[in-house]
Amino acid sequence: MAGMPRPRLRRPGDVLLDVEACGICGTDLDILSRPAGHPCRLGVVLGREFVGIVCEVGADVKTLRPGDRVVVEADVPCATCRWCQRGLSSHCEHFSTHGIFVDGGLAPQVAVTARACHRISHSVPAHLAALVEPLARVVNGARLAAVQPGETVAVIGAGPVGLLFCSVLDLAGATVVAVEPSPLRRSLALTMGAVAALDPAADDVPARVLDGTAGFGADVTIDAVGSQLATCLGLVRKGGRVVLVGVAAGATTQVEQGRIVRDEIQVMGAYLGRHVFPSAVRLLEQGRLDLEPMITHRVRLEQLSWAVERLRAGKAAKVIVELQ
Ligand SMILES: [Zn+2]
Numbered sequence: 474m475a476g477m478p479r480p481r482l483r484r485p486g487d488v489l490l491d492v493e494a495c496g497i498c499g500t501d502l503d504i505l506s507r508p509a510g511h512p513c514r515l516g517v518v519l520g521r522e523f524v525g526i527v528c529e530v531g532a533d534v535k536t537l538r539p540g541d542r543v544v545v546e547a548d549v550p551c552a553t554c555r556w557c558q559r560g561l562s563s564h565c566e567h568f569s570t571h572g573i574f575v576d577g578g579l580a581p582q583v584a585v586t587a588r589a590c591h592r593i594s595h596s597v598p599a600h601l602a603a604l605v606e607p608l609a610r611v612v613n614g615a616r617l618a619a620v621q622p623g624e625t626v627a628v629i630g631a632g633p634v635g636l637l638f639c640s641v642l643d644l645a646g647a648t649v650v651a652v653e654p655s656p657l658r659r660s661l662a663l664t665m666g667a668v669a670a671l672d673p674a675a676d677d678v679p680a681r682v683l684d685g686t687a688g689f690g691a692d693v694t695i696d697a698v699g700s701q702l703a704t705c706l707g708l709v710r711k712g713g714r715v716v717l718v719g720v721a722a723g724a725t726t727q728v729e730q731g732r733i734v735r736d737e738i739q740v741m742g743a744y745l746g747r748h749v750f751p752s753a754v755r756l757l758e759q760g761r762l763d764l765e766p767m768i769t770h771r772v773r774l775e776q777l778s779w780a781v782e783r784l785r786a787g788k789a790a791k792v793i794v795e796l797q
Pocket of ligand 1 (some may be wrong): 550551552553554555556557562564565566567568
């Protein structure tokens with residue numbers, strides 16, 4: 474980012490961060506596609522998943538001091554729109570989202586509002602702390618699914634979010650089966666908590682899931698792709714839960730709706746991880762999740778375009794850019 478001016482504190486409630494690390498997410502790839510697959514303000518610094526050290530605080534900031542280490546909720550709600558007023562800030566109409574509408578974490582420094590910051594222990598390595606945003610989404614999805622110890626969960630898609638589900642749900646006492654076409658990602662799923670990783674092109678996935686559940690089907694199925702509702706319904710047991718987490722722009726799916734009714738299946742959407750950031754931070758601080766395997770690449774900012782190509786070619790899982 475040579476030649477870019479050092480960010481300045483413009484509002485008294487802001488803090489300036491020295492960014493330690495920033496993850497590359499699917500939204501970044503969509504923005505960098507031509508034509509762009511996601512809206513973005515022209516000239517904005519990308520990067521939605523970052524951790525940093527507070528180096529300067531605005532006059533009104535009472536909760537943070539220089540030296541504090543924080544992760545940031547990239548989607549900052551306005552707090553005044555009709556959805557925010559109803560307590561549904563995940564559906565704010567005027568998000569000022571870092572890395573999309575305001576500058577994000579792919580730069581040595583970034584200014585953020587103090588209310589979007591959550592302290593995180595210095596004991597968590599920066600490249601792992603940068604995973605807190607997708608981890609918060611996964612915590613939110615896992616809570617909606619109400620997964621119980623001893624249950625079986627089928628996770629469709631073993632990209633970064635699917636892999637985080639494998640790890641979190643394994644820790645929660647579930648038996649996790651991943652379904653993923655990429656050999657790299659299947660192997661990562663097995664390393665990160667899945668007891669089986671099935672290839673939808675080669676394996677009879679419904680038969681394997683029935684075999685593994687005494688003929689009942691999975692208690693919970695999770696779509697971490699964004700287009701797999703029909704697959705989820707084909708694997709879930711009667712009375713089970715389907716949680717849709719991924720978003721594939723424009724995806725439409727035909728399903729047998731009567732199955733949802735007759736078999737009393739709950740289908741839920743889970744989007745942002747607002748309100749569970751502190752839990753995601755705590756999970757990382759506990760150190761019981763082994764998330765190292767999913768970080769296939771730790772790179773410098775200068776290697777960003779190379780890393781993006783690796784991601785596009787399916788040769789990387791999670792890429793973390795280290796800025797210090
Ligand atoms: Zn709002």
